[in-house]
Amino acid sequence: MDEFQEILQDFLVESFELVEKLDEDLVELENTPEDLELLNGIFRVAHTVKGASSFLNFDVLTHLTHHMEDVLNKARHGDLIITSDIMDVILESVDLMKALLTVIRDTSADAGIDVTACVARLDKVSGGDGDVPTPEVQVAPVVEETPVVEEDSAKEEEVASATDEPDYDNMSDDDVEAEIQRLLAERQEQDKAKRKAKIDAGEKVAAPPPTPEEVVQTPTPEPEPTPSAPVAPPPPPPPAAPVPASGGDEAPKAAAPAKKAPAVEQTIRVDVKRLDHLMNLIGELVLAKNRLIKINDDVEERYEGEEFLEELNQVVSIVSLVTTDLQIAVMKTRMLPIGKVFNKFPRMIRDLTRELNKKIELEISGEETELDKSIVEEIGDPLVHIIRNSCDHGIEQPDARVALGKEETGTISLKAYNEGNQIVIQIDDDGKGLDTTMLKKKSIEKGIITEKEAEQMGDKEAFGLIFRPGFSTAAQVTNVSGRGVGMDVVKTNIEKLNGIIDIDSEIDKGTSMKLKIPLTLAIIQALLVGVQEETYAIPLASVLETVRISTDEVYTVEGKSVMRLRDEVLSLVHISDIFEVDRIIDGGEHAYVVVLGLGAQKLGLIVDTLVGQEEIVIKSLGEYLKGIEGVAGATIRGDGGVTLIVDVVALMDMARKVKTSVVQSAANAVAQITLEKTKASDYTIMIVDDSKTDRTIMRKALEALGVTLVEAVDGQEALNTLKSSDHNFDAMLIDIEMPRMDGYTLAGEIKKYNRYKNLPLIAVTSRTGKSDRMRGVESGMVEYITKPYSADYLSSVVQRNINFKSEFLS
Amino acid sequence: MSDKLKDIINKQGEQQNPDLIDLDNVVQLVGFIIGDEEYAIPILAIQEIIKPFSWTRVPQVPSYVKGVFNMRGSVIPLIDLRLKFGLPEQKHNDETRFIVMKVGDEVAGFVIDRLTMALRIKKENIGPAPDTINSDDSLIDGVGKEEDRIITILKADKLLKRDF
Numbered sequence: 001m002d003e004f005q006e007i008l009q010d011f012l013v014e015s016f017e018l019v020e021k022l023d024e025d026l027v028e029l030e031n032t033p034e035d036l037e038l039l040n041g042i043f044r045v046a047h048t049v050k051g052a053s054s055f056l057n058f059d060v061l062t063h064l065t066h067h068m069e070d071v072l073n074k075a076r077h078g079d080l081i082i083t084s085d086i087m088d089v090i091l092e093s094v095d096l097m098k099a100l101l102t103v104i105r106d107t108s109a110d111a112g113i114d115v116t117a118c119v120a121r122l123d124k125v126s127g128g129d130g131d132v133p134t135p136e137v138q139v140a141p142v143v144e145e146t147p148v149v150e151e152d153s154a155k156e157e158e159v160a161s162a163t164d165e166p167d168y169d170n171m172s173d174d175d176v177e178a179e180i181q182r183l184l185a186e187r188q189e190q191d192k193a194k195r196k197a198k199i200d201a202g203e204k205v206a207a208p209p210p211t212p213e214e215v216v217q218t219p220t221p222e223p224e225p226t227p228s229a230p231v232a233p234p235p236p237p238p239p240a241a242p243v244p245a246s247g248g249d250e251a252p253k254a255a256a257p258a259k260k261a262p263a264v265e266q267t268i269r270v271d272v273k274r275l276d277h278l279m280n281l282i283g284e285l286v287l288a289k290n291r292l293i294k295i296n297d298d299v300e301e302r303y304e305g306e307e308f309l310e311e312l313n314q315v316v317s318i319v320s321l322v323t324t325d326l327q328i329a330v331m332k333t334r335m336l337p338i339g340k341v342f343n344k345f346p347r348m349i350r351d352l353t354r355e356l357n358k359k360i361e362l363e364i365s366g367e368e369t370e371l372d373k374s375i376v377e378e379i380g381d382p383l384v385h386i387i388r389n390s391c392d393h394g395i396e397q398p399d400a401r402v403a404l405g406k407e408e409t410g411t412i413s414l415k416a417y418n419e420g421n422q423i424v425i426q427i428d429d430d431g432k433g434l435d436t437t438m439l440k441k442k443s444i445e446k447g448i449i450t451e452k453e454a455e456q457m458g459d460k461e462a463f464g465l466i467f468r469p470g471f472s473t474a475a476q477v478t479n480v481s482g483r484g485v486g487m488d489v490v491k492t493n494i495e496k497l498n499g500i501i502d503i504d505s506e507i508d509k510g511t512s513m514k515l516k517i518p519l520t521l522a523i524i525q526a527l528l529v530g531v532q533e534e535t536y537a538i539p540l541a542s543v544l545e546t547v548r549i550s551t552d553e554v555y556t557v558e559g560k561s562v563m564r565l566r567d568e569v570l571s572l573v574h575i576s577d578i579f580e581v582d583r584i585i586d587g588g589e590h591a592y593v594v595v596l597g598l599g600a601q602k603l604g605l606i607v608d609t610l611v612g613q614e615e616i617v618i619k620s621l622g623e624y625l626k627g628i629e630g631v632a633g634a635t636i637r638g639d640g641g642v643t644l645i646v647d648v649v650a651l652m653d654m655a656r657k658v659k660t661s662v663v664q665s666a667a668n669a670v671a672q673i674t675l676e677k678t679k680a681s682d683y684t685i686m687i688v689d690d691s692k693t694d695r696t697i698m699r700k701a702l703e704a705l706g707v708t709l710v711e712a713v714d715g716q717e718a719l720n721t722l723k724s725s726d727h728n729f730d731a732m733l734i735d736i737e738m739p740r741m742d743g744y745t746l747a748g749e750i751k752k753y754n755r756y757k758n759l760p761l762i763a764v765t766s767r768t769g770k771s772d773r774m775r776g777v778e779s780g781m782v783e784y785i786t787k788p789y790s791a792d793y794l795s796s797v798v799q800r801n802i803n804f805k806s807e808f809l810s
Numbered sequence: 811m812s813d814k815l816k817d818i819i820n821k822q823g824e825q826q827n828p829d830l831i832d833l834d835n836v837v838q839l840v841g842f843i844i845g846d847e848e849y850a851i852p853i854l855a856i857q858e859i860i861k862p863f864s865w866t867r868v869p870q871v872p873s874y875v876k877g878v879f880n881m882r883g884s885v886i887p888l889i890d891l892r893l894k895f896g897l898p899e900q901k902h903n904d905e906t907r908f909i910v911m912k913v914g915d916e917v918a919g920f921v922i923d924r925l926t927m928a929l930r931i932k933k934e935n936i937g938p939a940p941d942t943i944n945s946d947d948s949l950i951d952g953v954g955k956e957e958d959r960i961i962t963i964l965k966a967d968k969l970l971k972r973d974f
Contacts, residue, residue, distance in 0.1 A: 003937065036888060284883060287883065479972050533868065534866075578869075579869040580869045580870070581869075619884070619885045619888070620885070621868070621878060621885060622885065622887060622916070622917065622918075623915065623916055624885050624887045624916065624918055624970065624972045625871065625875070625878065625972075628868060628869065628870050628871065629870060630869070630870075631868065631869070634866070634878055634885040636880045636883060636885065640880055641864060641866060641880065642865070642866040642877075642878050642885055643866065644866065644868065644877060644878075724901060731891065
């Protein structure tokens with residue numbers, strides 16, 4: 001029976017899709033009842049579901065859709081004008097249909113839902129007069145209550161009688177006759193389809209392929225359905241009268257494509273877990289690629305001009321190209337238009353307006369904006385809460401609106417758009433707005449805040465009160481809202497997506513809520529910047545440009561640093577003020593400004609160096625470190641190190657609070673640590689030489705002084721020892737020829753640090769050339785001792801340079 | 811030959827059995843030193859123990875959070891237990907290790923001065939934490955006695971809990 005399951009799955013996927021579309025179309029239909037095209041479309045949906053469900057022996061569903069179809073068919077032929085009351089009935093039946101489909105999905109059978117009442121009302125509507133059917137009227141005959149399969153022919157009669165019974169009063173005999181004929185014809189078509197399908201039992205009935213984005217959970221195998229499809233009853237006699245309704249024509253049309261199982265499947269359904277796994281793998285691949293590129297650069301430097309380099313280059317660039325393409329491709333498989341979520345709102349608004357007796361119009365734009373699947377799934381509930389809230393608390397009753405001189409119909413607009421590396425979903429209403437005084441009063445009453453807190457609150461903070469747990473402003477608890485849950489859930493949900501909510505409101509003008517959600521697509525382009533010894537990654541989407549400035553281009557206005565960028569004034573902040581970086585290296589005369597843009601906001605971020613552009617994989621800092629202001633996450637670089645990713649949104653906020661002027665002299669910032677020397681061993685001298693013999697000679701020469709000696713075998717080690725600063729060194733003796741890092745480079749590196757500006761560096765070398773001495777001086781050496789030297793000479797040079805107190809000489 | 815094998819297997823079985831029975835009453839721990847004290851962590855909470863390597867500083871955190879480091883593709887916080895326990899910072903040396911602990915989804919690396927050994931302490935030799943320490947908020951799970959030593963057993967889940 002696997003085949004049946006397969007068909008069933010296809011049927012469900014198709015039906016759910018159709019029903020989703022149906023809601024939207026129906027609401028639109030209510031506004032434009034004359035739209036025949038739309039009506040035809042809706043009719044076809046009901047019809048398709050009916051056809052398929054009868055084929056699968058879901059009789060309750062068939063029964064229901066059949067009656068819906070009747071109503072719609074009437075409307076299609078202009079026999080019935082769709083009023084909102086009729087629409088209520090139709091929508092109710094759509095809801096029932098959804099419920100039935102859910103039941104079918106869960107149990108593979110459609111029992112358990114009573115459709116009688118709804119069917120009765122549908123019948124009443126299709127009775128032709130379009131009168132308001134009151135929900136309580138139970139016109140439905142008892143026969144209707146048998147959802148279980150009976151003999152087909154018997155059912156036909158039932159159906160027919162059910163359709164007819166309430167209509168007798170309003171229908172002429174001819175009409176009744178025609179209706180019966182039409183139904184019979186239709187039934188016949190279906191039976192034909194059924195038989196045909198049974199003959200082609202090998203073929204599966206393929207539903208139209210789901211849209212490529214559609215990703216469906218794997219089906220849950222359920223007990224087999226009753227295999228008792230009865231032998232087709234003898235076909236009813238062909239209708240004598242010409243078939244009046246075109247309903248009969250529709251049937252084969254719908255059935256035909258269902259029978260032709262297309263040989264080529266355009267889409268396949270994939271478990272989301274597989275996509276997630278794929279995404280993780282791509283992340284790893286991108287990291288490996290970055291590493292490969294870095295290694296390639298190193299190799300290039302070392303073996304310049306070698307032939308194999310070109311080949312290596314080619315491979316590396318192909319790998320990197322393919323990786324990028326692959327990543328984009330996988331990312332795209334996960335993207336869904338936000339319209340998927342927006343679709344359900346027209347219906348919701350419609351229901352709410354009737355429930356609340358308000359007039360509200362919903363405007364939707366930007367539904368094509370694409371979001372990662374995981375976000376699309378999470379964003380639905382918060383939006384429902386917000387829109388309900390706008391309807392209930394925001395938009396006033398029509399008479400109140402008129403009294404205020406507003407349009408009677410309130411407007412809620414739902415917008416989605418990209419802003420930088422965020423998606424913004426904006427919900428605006430033109431209702432009564434948020435009253436901060438009232439909000440505060442309520443919050444105090446409910447003990448959410450104290451009076452003192454309320455006094456200190458700004459408008460924005462007061463708006464934020466609606467997100468506090470236990471807060472509800474509705475004076476009267478309605479069905480829609482007012483139970484004090486909801487808005488705090490909204491906030492939690494949005495924060496779970498790392499998003500933020502921004503509220504703006506003006507009394508009697510309306511409220512505007514912006515949900516800013518980061519595209520947590522795991523891989524982004526970033527600009528890497530250096531400050532002191534640290535590196536940070538800035539999402540490239542927020543970077544407008546970079547400029548190199550000299551420090552005297554920076555002006556101070558009211559304690560804030562600014563610069564002139566073409567014809568505008570740009571406020572500046574130094575990245576080290578944001579991230580508490582110690583300024584130990586002197587930045588020099590020049591600095592780079594990264595101009596960040598976020599919506600209309602602009603900010604110049606001063607950094608020491610621009611490292612480059614790189615594709616980075618966003619990793620979370622984990623539960624332990626989450627919520628650090630200004631840090632959006634971390635990434636792993638090609639060299640295996642971790643680099644923090646700047647959260648530009650937060651940075652903009654933080655920049656406002658930073659008071660310190662950017663161009664504070666770095667030299668002042670670092671105090672010179674000079675401790676009083678009380679004994680000879682307080683002096684510490686580092687000996688840097690790769691030769692053990694040379695180190696020993698120097699050690700012997702200086703040991704007599706009683707100073708502390710530390711040794712390093714090359715420049716790199718010396719630098720590390722110096723920086724880790726167990727000691728405060730008073731002088732360094734440096735050999736020039738050393739592996740890894742030579743003496744000149746070491747001296748240059750050391751002199752970059754403010755705190756070592758005054759550290760005497762003494763070159764001890766066998767290089768005697770004049771140019772060597774020159775280089776020594778250039779790199780910051782104060783003395784130049786050539787080998788061989790006498791121990792006394794070395795000792796005296798050192799003593800001079802460290803201001804060795806003569807009283808320590810024994 | 812096969813008899814011999816059987817003998818050996820039987821002997822091994824006999825040797826292992828008492829251990830197996832005991833396992834229920836024994837807590838397996840990894841001991842380490844911070845400052846002058848010996849501490850221990852249940853072995854099951856430990857993901858791995860690694861030699862120190864470079865990490866990246868993170869702003870706006872207490873000084874005992876050194877930053878984050880890369881452990882085979884995961885970004886993991888690094889916490890210095892010396893600083894956390896109010897001891898002065900010490901330079902990392904040859905004996906310094908990072909203990910990576912994992913409880914549930916929480917993972918973090920902890921800097922310790924040096925490892926001692928893997929311990930098996932009988933449950934009856936583990937006493938409760940001193941009364942003076944509030945047991946809910948305390949990092950201390952109990953105090954284990956092993957021969958002449960006293961070992962403070964820490965709660966891994968509490969260590970992994972953010973407290974700032």
